[in-house]
Amino acid sequence: MTRKPGTRSARSIKVKLAATSAVAMLVAAALAPVIAAPALAADNPYDINESVTSWATAAARLGTAGSLWEPMNTAGLRRTSKVAVISNNMVIAKGTVTSGDTYAGATYGRAAKGFQLSEKWADTGFAAEPASSTSLAKVAKVKINLGEPGTQITVTAQVYANCFKQPANSNPKAIPAGFRCKKSDVLATGGVLKVTAKPASTMTYPGETSIVIDSSGLTYSQLVAVASSLLQVAPDPNAAAGSAQMRAVCKQMVTGKLTF
Template sequence: MTTSARPAMPVAWVALLVSVGLVGATLTVLAPSAAAAPDTASKAQGWQEAASQLGSAGSLWEPGRTAGLRMTKPVDVIADGLTFANGEARSGDTYAGATYGALRAASTSRPSFTIAEKWGDTGWAAEPAYSTSMAPVGSVVIPLGSPGTQAKVTAQVFANCFVQPANANPRPVPAGYRCSKADVARSGGVLRMTARPASTMTAPGRTSIVITTAGLSYAQLISIASSLEQVSGGGGEVTGSAQMVAMCGQMVDGAMTYEKAAAFAASNGYSMRAGTIDGEPQMVTMDFRWDRFTVSLVKNLVTSCTYG
C-alpha cells in the first residue's frame, strides 16, 4: 500500500511543449520549470495504466492505428490541484501525453506524432504549445467507437505552413490565411478535438485531445484520430491514483470525520476503512483493492491515507 499524509498544496505547473523539426513545428517534448512541481507526476507503460494513474473520474483515448509507428517513451501523466464531488472533477489540471516514432529531427523519412490529452472538465497540467506558423486547414468529422455505436465529433485541423521571417520576430498569421491538406505532410499538422463516448454507459469519457504530427500526411492524421478508443480509469494494479491522492487532501484539509470521509469516498465510487485510531492499529485485511482508502484517525478526524 502507498501512504499519503497531507498532500502538498497545489502549485502552478509550468510546462512548455516545445515544437521542433520540419518547417514550423511538430515534435513535442515536456520542459518543466525547476521552480514548480505538480501534485502528482508519473510515467505509464501504456494508456490503460495512464488512465488508472489519473483515476476513475475521467477517461483517456488510445490510438488503434499509429501509421506503423511505435510509442517511443512512456506516457507522461501529470495532475495538479484536483478536487472532486459526486464522481466528477470540479477543479484542477490533468495531462497525459506520449510520442510515437522519432523523438528528434522528425521528417518525412523519420515521421512522428504526439498525443496530448486531458480530462474534459479540467485544465491542462502541461499546456500544449503551437507553432507560430500554424494556420487552419479546415474541420472534419471524426467517428469514434465501433460501427453502429459511434459518436461523431468535429475536429479542427491545422498545418504549420505560414513562413515566418528567419531573422526577425514572428509575425501574426494574417486573418483568413489557410493551409492545404498537403501542407500537413510538408510542414507538420495539428488536430484538436474533444472526444466523447457514444453512450453514457461508458461515461465519463469527455476528453480534450491534441494530435501533433511530423512527416505524416493529412490522411494518416485523420486515420490516427479516427482510431482512438476510450480507456477508462480505475481498476488494475495502480496504487494511489492522482484522484485518490487529491481526495485524501480534501479529507485532511476539510477536517472530515470518519463518517463524512466515508460518505465522500462512496459518493466518488471509492470505499474506506480505518487503519489506525488515535495511534492504535486496527485489524485490517491485507488484500489489495485499487479503490480503497485506509485512513488514520485522530479524534475521529482523517489525518492521512494509504491506498490499496
C-alpha cells in the same frame, strides 16, 4: 466533576483524535502504493508526475472521473516513449472533477516521421502544454467517428499545419483572418489535429477529453486516420491505488473541503 468553561472532556478529545487518526490512516493507505514509485515524483504528495508503460495504466493513475483514448491506427509507427501522466491541484466535487490540471501523453515514431499524442480531462487545464507554433494555421474541419462500431459518436476535429511563414528577423506576425494552409502542408510542414472526444453514451461515461495530435512526416489523411481510430481506454484495475483522483479526495478530506 464540573468542567471549567472552555475546556474539553476526555471523551471529546478522544473522539477528535480518533477522527483525525482515521483521516490520516486513509490518506496513508491511499498514498502508500506510490511511496516507492517512480523517479518522476511530483513535488506535492497530492499530485502525480509519473511515466507508465500503457494507456490503461495511465487511465488508472489519473482516476475514474475522466477518460483517456488510445489510437488503434498509428500510421505504422510504434510507441517510442512511455505514457507520461501528470496531475496538479485537482478538485473533486460530488464525484466530478471541477478544476485543476491533468495530462497524459506519449510519442509515436521519430522526429522525421511521428506524432505526439497529448490528452487532458476536458474540465481541467493541460498540466503539460502541447507544443505550439506561430506558424500554425487552419487547414480544415473534418468529422470523424470515435469508438467501437455500433457505439460510435461523430465529433468535429480541427486540422492545422505549420505553413504560415513568419519573418526570420523580427517579431512574429498575427496570422491574417481567413488564411488557410493546404492539406498538402500537413506533410510538408507538420500538422496538428485537435478534437474533443466524447463517450457515446452514459454507459461509457465519464467525461469528455481534449486531445491534440502533433505530427511530422504524416499526410493529412494519415493524421485524420490516427484520430479516427481513437478508442476509450479501460483503466487497469491493478494500478488504481493512489491515483490522482484518490489523492485529490484525500487532500480535500484533510482540509475539510470535500463535498459529497
